[in-house]
Amino acid sequence: MNPIIKWASVHKIDITKKFDSKTTMINGDTDATDFVSKLLDDVSKSSAYKYYRFRSNTTEVHNIINSLSDNEWEDSATRISNRLYEAEEKAQKQVENLTDLRRGGLLQIYLENDNATLYVITKVDYDDYLGESLKKESGLPWEKRTQKVAIIEFNEEDHIVKVRDTNSTISTYWWDSFLELVELNSSQKNTKSAFMEIDNLLTRKVKKKSKIDYWNIRNSVLCYFRNNEGFSITGLIENTLLHYTPDNSSIDIKSLSEDLLNLPEKKNFDSQFDISISHIKGRIKKNIPLRENLELRFNGEIENLKDIIKAGEDSEGRKFIKIFSDTGYEEFKSSNNDSATENSQSDGARKE
Template sequence: MTDIDVLEYSLHRVDLQEVGPVLLAVDGSASGLKKYAERVLKELFESSRARYFRFQSMGELVASSLVDILDGGDWGDKSSEIAKKLYDVEVDVQERVDKLGTKVRRGGLLQIKIKHEGKVKFVITKIDDDDFFDETELELKSGLPASKARLQKTAVAAFSDEKVCEELILSDSKPTISEYWYRYFLVAAQLTDSETNTKNAFQSIERLLNREVKKVSSVDYWFLRNEIVGHFRNEESLAFDDLVEKVAKHKPESEVFKDKFPGFLDAFRNLPKSSSKPFETQFDIAPGVIKAKIIKKIFLDQNFELRISGEVEDLRTKISADEDSKGKFVKIYSDAGYEEFKSRDPRSGG
């Protein structure tokens, strides 16, 4: 945290049970707020989730308020206006989801102005507001988590010396970034569409698997690929850190790959930036883009191919390789296949 200088900070409670956002603290008016802000910043900059956006118009409230602050506008007034904008947006969202029986999560809106990497940046983050038991006063109270800042949604806007927004990075605790956060509150648009992200991510992973796994251990390649294909097919969004966690649970089949697995995992983790076609670490999956690429064929023998058209549930228990006195073979558990090839007793008329 030595390269981050906290310049301003404010905290509002945004709870639709209240009539508007409630200002809890601005700058030094609350003891410990700066330390809490620094803790949140540490968690934020250690997070691997990020998607790049741009403000659609610098005339919209959030964007224009940040520029006004850079021009000397009052931090307290402007941060309160931003909190009011979020409150109004969440009121509209709640009206739309009422019929679904869901509730917009309450939270604290923490806004921080910092100097980081030579640039002025604004961090706007909504943090979970939860109940806790105060052991000193023996009362149930409400507040922000202290042990770990649970960031619901975050925006980091970096400005140049000319007060131009050069970068807007968003992240969300959920796999997908909430539409109301970027579209209606920030009024921002994605820089890279989901189709491009999906294509680049899947192709980059496929190349890595071919290069680092298949040449070493084919069986590990197929099991890993099956897990990854399943993730792309069954999830609506990709949070890359979740996929990394899933891949990290793989238990290598071969001793050779077991030794190479830690290096492979590091390469996998760094793919979003190291790939020749980089991709973002949080985006909606466009399944149509990779539908054809998911299909794989394995040559078995002359006129025999095994076609894998998607993820196979419990692949480890459904297929195995072995050999007997006749030679090497692949065993696949299949009720349908059994019915096609089982021996029939001619006396039964079958």
């Protein structure tokens, strides 16, 4: 991102104190300008966003950014900051016995980039540190920067707003109370589309080459959807592929990761959203025919799948699968052959 920054400012947001209306402008060749440039670079590289639009053309933030002018920037930025302060006050009252909202600085940046006009609103960490004078000071950390991001793109029809949150789910007060947005894709639609398209990609790219790698990766995807409240495409890749060693060396994990990373844009679902697991229960189930009137059915994710189901071939060339199962063992054990399940593969024993 090589933006032309027209205006930039920062406000301190700390709801434990009275709202500070002071606007700190960021301009010139300063460390603060470098900080903003690094932040914009981080924002542009992120792949996890959910798309929204403004609830109406009369909402406050929409009206403010639509009527920006050189001599009104400080006032406009202060009004937007005050709105966030009020939204956080309200949100804190709703969760006061559970958690405390993190204080931070609200950076607002108006810029032009690649023939597009953007308004970036981001809440960044505001931390205490020991200064060179050995006195406690407060400021913005150089490395760990963003908590929440909203990127508003101006166009003639409707402003599209990309929202990201470092939390697993996007805070409601950020997109609803503060920005007054409506989602373009619901959590239900996103969950169904994402799971279906990911499974389709694995079927095309992995299953045709290696069925065992397909089942292992698909099972990890199921675990991710089941065990997380929020989805991000980068989080999915980190959880399913980052440390995965394929059984078949022809499976290119790097290429597969890139395909997954590009999937939200190609298939029109958000790269960050709340997971609605109830809307993919039907798609989770998979059946594998074993022989006539016998099949293996997956009803959901299985912890340590690779250690539970094993495939083999006995001395007579008969192929079998072995499933480690105490329950299954009790159902099928032979009274005169209790020890045979582990030592003899010729009977196709199945034990979990």
